[in-house]
Amino acid sequence: MIAVMGATGQVGRQIVESLLAQGRPVRAIGRNPKALAELAEAGAEIAAGDAGDAGFLAEAFRGADVVHTLQPYNPASSDFRGEQARLGEAIVTAVQKSGVRRVVVLSSLGADLPEGTGFIAASLHAQEQRLGRLTGVDLLLLRPTLFLESILAGLPFVEAMGVNADAVDPDVPVPMIATKDVAAAAVDALLSDEWHGVEVRELLGARDYTYSEATRILGAAIGRPDLQYVRLPDEDMIGALMEAGFSPDTAALHVEMGRALSNGIIVRPGGRTPANTTPTRFEDVVSELLPTPSEAS
Numbered sequence: 001m002i003a004v005m006g007a008t009g010q011v012g013r014q015i016v017e018s019l020l021a022q023g024r025p026v027r028a029i030g031r032n033p034k035a036l037a038e039l040a041e042a043g044a045e046i047a048a049g050d051a052g053d054a055g056f057l058a059e060a061f062r063g064a065d066v067v068h069t070l071q072p073y074n075p076a077s078s079d080f081r082g083e084q085a086r087l088g089e090a091i092v093t094a095v096q097k098s099g100v101r102r103v104v105v106l107s108s109l110g111a112d113l114p115e116g117t118g119f120i121a122a123s124l125h126a127q128e129q130r131l132g133r134l135t136g137v138d139l140l141l142l143r144p145t146l147f148l149e150s151i152l153a154g155l156p157f158v159e160a161m162g163v164n165a166d167a168v169d170p171d172v173p174v175p176m177i178a179t180k181d182v183a184a185a186a187v188d189a190l191l192s193d194e195w196h197g198v199e200v201r202e203l204l205g206a207r208d209y210t211y212s213e214a215t216r217i218l219g220a221a222i223g224r225p226d227l228q229y230v231r232l233p234d235e236d237m238i239g240a241l242m243e244a245g246f247s248p249d250t251a252a253l254h255v256e257m258g259r260a261l262s263n264g265i266i267v268r269p270g271g272r273t274p275a276n277t278t279p280t281r282f283e284d285v286v287s288e289l290l291p292t293p294s295e296a297s
């Protein structure tokens with residue numbers, strides 16, 4: 001049995017679907033029973049509950065040969081670090097209580113750094129440290145770079161303001177990855193018995209993109225070839241994020257992460273290699289997820 005947290009999310013759903021397609025027994029763990037019902041119909045066992053409830057999670061993990069964990073993320077949280085600590089402790093307790101011995105962890109590039117990376121330090125660095133306390137458990141820390149789908153999350157802003165905007169320098173190359181490639185790497189790890197102790201796998205996507213370049217690709221896909229990218233001043237970016245539902249706390253963490261990406265702090269020491277490069281390009285993601293301009297009009 002393979003237990004998958006975040007099974008109704010971007011990465012988790014693709015993990016569950018891939019495992020089911022390969023005939024593997026899967027327990028899909030999420031919060032919303034209605035969202036999980038579709039995965040039950042596809043053949044998964046389901047477990048619905050709050051990830052902050054260690055008792056629920058321990059039952060959901062029990063009997064699994066390997067589990068996939070992630071830190072659920074709530075942009076409206078007024079105390080992001082506190083909430084992440086509560087969820088992260090529940091996951092560690094649940095692994096201990098359930099007796100599970102192998103854990104594939106959805107973390108992030110830059111999670112080795114203790115500070116200065118916004119969400120990454122506040123959530124994923126801290127969680128890697130917590131999980132590191134476990135004894136007798138093999139951990140595979142998957143550290144993907146920024147998800148390409150995050151660029152698409154800016155579309156409502158593009159529609160409202162006529163430009164794409166974020167907190168990252170327009171001309172700094174940033175590695176970006178499609179969630180389908182993250183899920184594929186997670187599936188490989190979940191089905192492999194070739195990792196032991198604590199192992200780290202960084203995933204850098206097909207190539208680096210500057211935000212200006214990613215915006216040109218996005219613009220072409222939505223029929224706005226002249227779409228521009230602007231790096232907003234920190235205060236303006238925080239205001240825009242708060243209008244979109246972020247708390248002041250999470251908006252500030254987003255801007256700090258943008259600064260870290262702009263300053264090149266979040267890097268893989270050994271650079272890009274065939275092992276950390278994955279196939280899917282941004283062009284592939286937009287053509288799969290967005291209607292072509294003629295379909296949209």
Ligand SMILES: NC(=O)c1ccc[n+]([C@@H]2O[C@H](COP(=O)([O-])OP(=O)(O)OC[C@H]3O[C@@H](n4cnc5c(N)ncnc54)[C@H](OP(=O)(O)O)[C@@H]3O)[C@@H](O)[C@H]2O)c1
Binds near residue numbers: 009035073124148
């Ligand atoms: N975005 C990036 O660029 C990036 C890059 C590297 C790493 N990451 C990491 O990737 C992770 C997010 O992965 P994703 O994008 O696949 O997630 P996602 O699409 O946001 O989905 C989150 C999943 O967790 C579930 N969930 C949320 N809150 C929960 C709670 N309190 N209890 C139980 N389940 C809960 C959701 O269930 P519901 O459907 O019921 O809400 C959903 O299944 C985060 O830890 C993030 O830090 C992100």
